[in-house]
Amino acid sequence: MRLSPATLGRLAAEVVRPAYDWQTQRAGIVHFGIGAFARAHLAAYTDATMAAGDRDWRITGVSLRSGDVAAQLNPQAGLYTLTARSGEASRTRLIGSVGRVIVAPQDPQAVIAAVAHPDTCIVSLTVTEKGYVRAADGSLDCGNTALAADLEGEGSPRTIYGFLAAGLARRRAAGLPGLTLLSCDNLADNGCQLAALMTAYLDRTDPALSDWFARECRCPSTMVDRIVPAMTDADRSWVAGHIGMADAGAILTEAFTQWVIEDDFAGPRPRWEAVGVQFVPDVRAHEAAKLRMLNGAHSALAYLGLERGHDFVHQAVADPAIRPLIEQIMREEAAATLDPASGIDTATYADRLLERFANSALSHRLLQIAMDGTQKIPQRWLEPLAINQAAGRMCPATLEALAAWCRHVRGDVRSVDDPQAATLAALWQTHGPEGMASALFGEGGQFAATWKASPGALAALSQRLA
Incomplete structure (x- = not known):
């Protein structure tokens, strides 16, 4: 019936x-x-x-x-x-x-x-x-x-x-x-x-x-x-x-x-x-907190979790090798880019997000979050990276997540559901792990309009891809 x-x-x-x-x-x-x-x-x-x-x-x-x-x-x-x-x-x-x-x-x-x-x-x-x-x-x-x-x-x-x-x-x-x-x-x-x-x-x-x-x-x-x-x-x-x-x-x-x-x-x-x-009158403060803290952490859980063999968000956030990176992204690297005048309590917001991620009653698949990464990472990771870079701050946890995404889009471990999947695979074929970071985020790189990585950031990302 x-x-x-x-x-x-x-x-x-x-x-x-x-x-x-x-x-x-x-x-x-x-x-x-x-x-x-x-x-x-x-x-x-x-x-x-x-x-x-x-x-x-x-x-x-x-x-x-x-x-x-x-x-x-x-x-x-x-x-x-x-x-x-x-x-x-x-x-x-x-x-x-x-x-x-x-x-x-x-x-x-x-x-x-x-x-x-x-x-x-x-x-x-x-x-x-x-x-x-x-x-x-x-x-x-x-x-x-x-x-x-x-x-x-x-x-x-x-x-x-x-x-x-x-x-x-x-x-x-x-x-x-x-x-x-x-x-x-x-x-x-x-x-x-x-x-x-x-x-x-x-x-x-x-x-x-x-x-x-x-x-x-x-x-x-x-x-x-x-x-x-x-x-x-x-x-x-x-x-x-x-x-x-x-x-x-x-x-x-x-x-x-x-x-x-x-x-x-x-x-x-x-x-x-x-x-x-x-x-x-203005949603930008709410929007930035959600995109960078919630969505940014979600994408990090997806790519880092898939690499470690997890299927669901609640599994990935419980992994002791991943949890500290997620906390650092939310509490330090993303939170540092938000306007203090917004009044958002980022510590409390991060606590609530971690509780939500750990909800095992929902089987939220990492592959669902990993879809269409080229459309998501600019606002979730690259804009915060650019803001932090301008302030002289490095973001090692975000770079770990970004490296996991770069490895994901090689397409040699699992199929990549992304409108630019073929382009990214071709970049890997052309540049390999040594040049992929520059091809994406260096001068003239595919995503340089959102975040043109500093030499130090490029070196740190390239090291993670080697």
Whole structure:
């Protein structure tokens, strides 16, 4: 028996139901990248907001590539369970805030229509760092095949920019107001970056629409935080036993959750503040702490842990050869780059992060974190390295993690899931361990725009690669 509106009467009694009539709510949000994180974070907050009395904020999900999430949720009318686990405790909610899921390659016009719909006020995104199609310097990667096709207007849109531009053009033509574009991805200044990239796209394709976008739309920056491992067959079996039926869209997550949003919206929004969301004038301090301390430590655990044969975060953080490096990255090297005026208690934050990493009730795979490293390490490691280097501080623990990443991308131990995997493997073939550090981080190196390593740092990294 599978979760659906027809089977809700047989759902286990301990599952908390939505405290609102989810079937009568209209959609006010279109979300690109309706994966596990969005359903554990944005959708959970929005569900709670509607339970608190807000109306018409259901979410239309968009999958840009795979039809997997649509196959999970559409037969269930968008319903799924969200279970927060910590130790032996667990709490399961039925989430009613997601309506339908559109698979963009299968029905691109439905995506455009959803963006252009009069009820839509917000388009949110969790498309991962590579979904923004950026070049090494942060600009639009116009050499990307999909983006180049969108820029030339070849066929249906393939990127977020193509879909957003088409939807915004319809809104402008219909005399509808602009939208709030809400990035929920781990990018520094994610709202500013989205606004700049969207503007660059529109400047090339429709300058008049670019002017309208600047006047009518807003792109607030955000900081999102919740650990959401990829689901396994064992997880789904556990959920089925727990709720009394199969749930193809089930999500397991931690109890902790945080969302900080710049208070700059183009129009109406849910009253997320009523359910714990922080609205602030500037999210940069929160964002920097999370990217450098949490995400930076996560990436270090991934590459160092995989090298030592671990599969999960809780295993890696318990390894006495790894734990001191993680603590040093968080408590010293990353913390030193944060603005003391922010008021963030970095020692307490690090303590809490270590507790979260050690949660063995969540099987958070290191390989999941290790994906797309070229899109992640600039903001997680390289920016802190540059800040520390300018202040005359060395970062030996971060360099250990960086060396582990360099060895990982050789690709001779396990396959590398990264958009630049072939390029990195070719660099290894050309430069070998002696020259790889310079090829990546020296003068003219691939990542030198973010961190051009000093001679001492290059020597220290090269020594670790020898």
